[in-house]
Amino acid sequence: MIRLDNVVASYRTGRGSINAVDGVSLEIPDGCILGVAGESGCGKSTLMKLIYGDVQSPMALAAGSIEYGFADGRGQPITSQTIRQHWFSRISYIPQSSMNSLNPVVRVGSQFVDFPGADPDKKRVLEQVRAYIGKLGLPVETLDAYPHQLSGGMRQRVMIAMATFFQPDLILADEPTTALDVVVQKDILMLLMELQEQMGNTILLVSHDMGVHYQVTTRMLIMYAAKAVEYGESESVFRAPLHPYTRMLIDSLPTIGDDRARDGIPGRPPSLWQELRGCRFADRCPLATARCRSEEPALVEHRPNHFAACHHAGELLAPSGGPAWQ
Amino acid sequence: MTATRQTAATSADLAAGRATPPSRPRRTAAGWLWLFNTRLVLGLVILAIFVVGSFVLPFFCRVDPALQASYMKNLHASPAHWLGTTGLGQDTLWFLIFAVRNSLTLGIFVGIGISAISTAIGLSAGYIGGLYERLVMLIVDSFITIPLLPILIILGAAIRGNNNFLTIGVIIVVFGWAWNARTIRSMVLSLREREFINMARFSGAGTLDILIREIFPYVSAYLVVGFINTVLFAINTEATLAVIGLSKVEVPTLGSIIFWALNYNALFTGNFVWLLAPIVATVLLFLGLFLVSTGFNAAFASKRGVA
Amino acid sequence: MGVIQYVAKRVGLYLAVLFIGVTITFFLPRLLPTNPIDAYIGQIQSRANGVLSADAIAQLRQNLEELYGLKGNLFSQYVGYLNRVIFHLDFGPSFTYYPTPVSGMILNALPWTLGLLLVSTVIAWVLGNLVGVVAGYFHTRRAATVLEVVGILLYPIPYYILAVSVILLLAYVIPIFPLSPTFPVGDLSLQMVGSIIYNSTLPALTLVLAGFGWNILSMKALAVATTEEPYVTFARLKGTSNWTRMVRYVFRNAMLPQVTALALSLGTVFNGALLTEILFSYPGVGLIMRTAASSGDYNVLYGAITLSILAVATAGLVIDLIYPLLDPRIRHR
Amino acid sequence: MAVILRTEGLNKVYRLGSFTRSREIRALNDVNLNVESDTPVIVSVVGESGSGKTTLAKTLLRLVQPSSGRATIYDRVVAGPGVRGIDKQFLAAVQPIFQNPFEAFSRYRTVDSYLHETAIRVAGHDRAGATDASAKALAAVGLDYADVRGKYTNQFSGGELQRVSIARALIPGPSLIVADEPVSMIDASRRMIIINLFRRLKEEAGRSFLYITHDLATAYYISDYVAVMSKGTLVEFGPARQVMADPQHAYTRLLLDSIPTTRTRWRPRKAAA
Secondary structure, three states, rough: OEEEEEEEHHHEOOOEEEEEEEEEEEEEEOOOHHHHHHOOOOHHHHHHHHHHHOOOOOEEEEEEEEEEEEOHHHHHHHHOOOOOHHHHHOOEEEEOOOOOOOOOOOOHHHHHHOOOOOOOHHHHHHHHHHHHHOOOOOOOHHHHHHHHHHOHHHHHHHHHHHHHHOOOOEEEEOOOOOOOOHHOOOOHHHHHHHHHHOOOOOOOEEEEOOOHHHHHOEEEEEEEEOEEEEEEEEEHHHHHHOOOOHHHHHHHOOOOOOOOOOOOOOOOOOOOOOOOOOOOHHOOOOOOOOHHHHHOOEEEEOOOOEEEEOOOOOOOOOOOOOOOOO | OOOOOOOHHHHHHHHHHHOOOOOOOOOOOOOOOOOHHHHHHHHHHHHHHHHHHHHHHHHHHEEEEEEEEOOOOOOOOOOOOOOEEOOOOOEHHHHHHHHHHHHHHHHHHHHHHHHHHHHHHHHHHHOOOOHHHHHHHHHHHHHHHOHHHHHHHHHHHHHHHOOOOOHHHHHHHHHHHHHHHHHHHHHHHHHHHHHHHHHHHHHOOOOOHHHHHHHHHHHHHHHHHHHHHHHHHHHHHHHHHHHHHOOOOOOOOOOOHHHHHOOOOOOOOOOOHHHHHHHHHHHHHHHHHHHHHHHHHHHHHHHHOOO | OOOHHHHHHHHHHHHHHHHHOOOOHHHHHOOOOOOOHHHHEEEEEEEEOOOOOHHHHHHHHHHHHHHHHOOOHHHHHHHHHHHHHHHOOOOOOOOOOOOOOOHHHHHHHHHHHHHHHHHHHHHHHHHHHHHHHHHHHOOOOOOHHHHHHHHHHHOOOOOOHHHHHHHHHHHOOOOOOOOOOOOOOOOOOHHHHHHHHHHHHHHHOOOOOHHHHHHHHHHHHHHHHHHHHHHHHHHHHHHHHHHHHHHHHHHHHHHHHHHHHHHHHHHHHHHHHHHEEEEHOOHHHHHHHHHHHHHOOOHHHHHHOOOOOOHHHHHHHHHHHHHHOOHHHOOOO | OOOEEEEEEEEEEEEEOOOOOOOOEEEEEEEEEEOOOOOOOOEEEEEOOOOOOHHHHHOOOOOOOOEEEEEEOOOOOEEEOOOOOOHHHHHHHEEEEEEHHHHHHHOOOOOOHHHHHHHHHHHHOOHHHHHHHHHHHHOOOOOOHHHHHOOOOOHHOOHHHHHHHHHHHHOOOHHHHHHHHOOOOOOOHHHHHHHHHHHHHHHHHOEEEEEEEEEHHHHHOOOOEEEEOOOOOEEEEEEEHHHHOOOHHHHHHHHHHOOOOOOOOOOOHHHHH
């Protein structure tokens, strides 16, 4: 169980500091795949950095704490202060599939052993990796190749191999398949799901594609303007979203075979620089009332294992498909 | 003789001209404030002192400092001669002021010449491409590889024989445009692929419009920096030739002053100032030019959200 | 294969550079208003205070034209010149040290120049880039800016100022090194090597200082850019140490453009070496060029220039051929 | 039925490497496309990266010279042997919309200067007419001229800037607008604003679109016809609803199966503990 308690991440800039993650409290059960969704700038990547412990100026963990639920070698519980030593031993990271997360001038194999978490006996580790990557659909010669000789899909498989071969308790994947073609993306996502099932560990997956979330995740967290607005089982979040933003996010995506009219969400998220009172989605929300603009809704459990931060959680928008406000 | 080169990375920044979409909140183009960072201001102050000093003061000088034996030799600093006199009976300070003026004049002359040629060649080679570009780049790479000093030594006779001081400037321009042309060409190559060039073309703009309204603003940032580097390069080249006596050494320049100081062994006659003054002046002038060059560079880079 | 294309292209450029270099040294003097032969005859006449008869002068002019290869029209002279220079490295005899062949003189001066040039350039490159990568990698920390300031102060100072300041400081004010170096002749004994090193420290120091600043600044800028690359960020997220990331990730990648920059800057560095030799009267090609220029010994002058272009172009080629060994992306297509 | 777009044996071969050993990449492989309709249409060209869809777009925009074959839009030959350069008539017939709006405008020019230039140089308006045409075009994309005048690219969001780019393309009243991945740089939740705009411009302003994308869902939602490309070859073409509901070619089926939809799951997901 990973527990986030009122976590706040702030960025110090020339014009003062803003909270990119503004008070998020969550309990993430072990063995699940948690999807983190939201528009760009909603704080999902910052939250990932916080959980991974990649905190360096100008970003700082301004308040709150994170407990990881798994202990280190000596039985001490790991917290956000000590997680750094466990990078790529108990916790690992799959970067955005930008084309060059691998050192272009060094063979792929040597990048499996150049980090402290790896077992000092490099030769033995490479033997294990050589056997392991076969299962991930990578030819054995991959380890002796240079990154520019691999295709985008193969490079992403190498990243997944690197992040999983030492069986971490928690894997954070930040938009792992964004730059890949849709066919290769499916293989990579299926691979991730299989690995998670075998290892039984927890994966945090950030993606802007709700379709990817539906296919892969077992739990969903929706972020909006640095706040968590909905959190619950994927099935119930997708089938019966509580928060209007989640519903509009899902409704805005065209689906093949479904001819209902779709509309983008008008307007834009509020700038985090200005003084924000009440629900941050109020300006764009069709159900917004005076209460929404004055009193900020808390993340409350409206259904078993299904939380939402909205005073009108669950109320239906106008008949789906034909948004009343157009 | 150092051809002061654009630091590879800063030209790479400019070459790439990576205009990553700037992060919001939106920044309006805040007038000229973005231009001034400490480096640039410091550099401009130094340059102002040198330029104003060397172009204004000569009007107050009664005696032509190049004339030898107008005063007693090797006098120490005194109210009449603030830096004493040289081993040839000239006032050291006035000689230095004239030297700075002549060097700067040469530098600016060559700067304009090289900037014009290198921009024309760099822009056309980068934009037109094909065989023309390959041919031009072959010549450019050869000119960069061939050391310039020996060629200047060959032409030494022409330099010394000719009465006009700027002949060496013409020679430096003829052989010195390659570096800038190469940088401008690589910048234009990367700009040519940028989408807004196609946008302009589909807005009805012709090749000339595109060169001037689309490409030139991006290249202009480098032109300012390139010009200053060329001034630095030109002064340096002439001075190097003068120091070894193969330039018109009777004309006071930052190089010829040191040539006379060495040849009339300022060291042994204890006349340190005669050698020290030009060293300090040259270092300060070059430092000023360099600070302005990198200051401009940083300012332009930050304006385009690249820094 | 990537490497063959790379090498073929680079050798092609090398030959073109040589050809253009030789052509320049052929045509330039002929464009000059002063004709070397008149200058030489003038010298002879002044020495013989005008006693030479007219036909003796005509005969002398005839031989000189022969010696200078000024026979026939421009094109046949050019072909003759190319043949002599490229195939036989023959630049004719020197006048002041008649009849010693020019090529002999220069070829035993060239190792001195190349020795000084290559040793100091390598030192300047290695030191400068190491300091530069540290300054670049830790650019957010205050200490790194100190290293950059060193680069900023050194970089703009031209060779001749460095040379004169080094003489002033280390040979005059604190006389640890000789004012003008003297090089023993004869076969290489240990003691002789010691004195060669001792005597050439000042010119070498000048060249190192001149190259040092440039390398710091360019490597720092490259290192700052490379540190932002995704593979360095990912290395950090793997928990790699600062040292591993700085050396195996940032330096290994940022040094590649620095190798190309080194090859490109050889022409300029060579100028600096010539100048330093002349100022320190170091027995290299520079000194020969300087004396030949002032004494009007044109054969030696053109020979020295052509050979120095050859040396610089060859050194550039060698460095560019090392590049594929460092960059696997070219080695393995 | 008018021929909106037809390509006959369109080929494009890139030769890589110099004389020693050259590799050939067939970006376009004998593409024969035929779109006939009396009313304006939206044709989508879908495929993965490297499928040749962008090369096809660039060929129709004369930004790339085809190795062989011809392409015509309405009755004008837009690409083929001897057809070179971008002249005024071509600009009046075909206009582009680029992928990254921030890249489509120079940082040193105000955004509306492009609208003015297009109005004057392509649509032949005078100075006053140009402002009026720009205002009308911006209104058509839901923007107010006053909000756009005198501003630079960094003063807009991606969505707004792309709408300005569409407005510019509308000014000359082109027969075909070629949009190369117009929404891939825009937030998923706001893409539909642009996609619905395309549909409205087709119905109300009578503009035909060639919509290049790797996102089959938006292609299904918006287009009348869809062309599926793989490795430079046109593998399937037909009415969008029909092709997507009943794909004939194996590659189209593979593409459709790979799309992460929110309707049915690839693998049963057991709820976490």
